Amino acid sequence: MYKCKFVLILFFITFPFFSYSNESTTGIIKERMEKFQESKNLMRAINKNLSDSNFNVITQSAEMLNKWASEMHEFFPKGSEASSSNKSQASDDIWSDPEGFKKAIKTFENASAKLIKISKNKNVDDIASSFREVAASCKGCHQKFRN
Numbered sequence: 038m039y040k041c042k043f044v045l046i047l048f049f050i051t052f053p054f055f056s057y058s059n060e061s062t063t064g065i066i067k068e069r070m071e072k073f074q075e076s077k078n079l080m081r082a083i084n085k086n087l088s089d090s091n092f093n094v095i096t097q098s099a100e101m102l103n104k105w106a107s108e109m110h111e112f113f114p115k116g117s118e119a120s121s122s123n124k125s126q127a128s129d130d131i132w133s134d135p136e137g138f139k140k141a142i143k144t145f146e147n148a149s150a151k152l153i154k155i156s157k158n159k160n161v162d163d164i165a166s167s168f169r170e171v172a173a174s175c176k177g178c179h180q181k182f183r184n
């Protein structure tokens with residue numbers, strides 16, 4: 038048993054790039070798609086909880102979005118763009134305009150950070166307007182960087 042584990046660990050030390058082959062590219066694409074699906078669900082949850090004045094859920098959802106914003110960049114390694122062999126909709130522009138992509142992520146990060154802050158004041162109108170800013174940051178990025 039021990040020996041078996043050892044061999045496995047040795048394998049990953051010896052072939053660290055093994056996991057970066059095609060299969061892993063599919064892996065990261067799948068992972069980010071799941072993250073984006075989660076974003077969609079979080080936005081729905083915020084919308085619903087706004088009409089219920091359930092502010093804690095809004096704060097928590099905004100925190101999760103903000104965390105995702107801070108990690109998003111790592112989910113777009115070179116070579117993971119849309120191609121005929123995957124289901125990705127990631128535009129080539131992500132890699133040809135890295136500054137623009139970074140900026141789009143930053144806009145989302147700032148908008149979600151603002152929503153965290155504003156949700157604590159429990160003013161429905163302010164939260165609704167901040168929520169719309171977050172939604173606009175999703176859309177803004179999609180228009181430029183999603184096929």
Ligand code: HEC
Pocket residue numbers: 066069070071073074076077080102124125126127128138141142145171172174175176178179182183
């Ligand atoms: C900085 C850019 C950027 C931001 C901000 C962004 N997205 Fe996306 N989104 C993308 C890209 C690029 C894809 C395509 C990913 C892929 O298919 O590989 C995508 C894909 C998606 C998908 C489809 C996932 C699937 O299963 O194919 C959904 C849903 C989505 N985003 C929702 C959102 C929501 C909701 C927000 C805001 C809360 C958001 N996105 C913010 C860039 C962004």
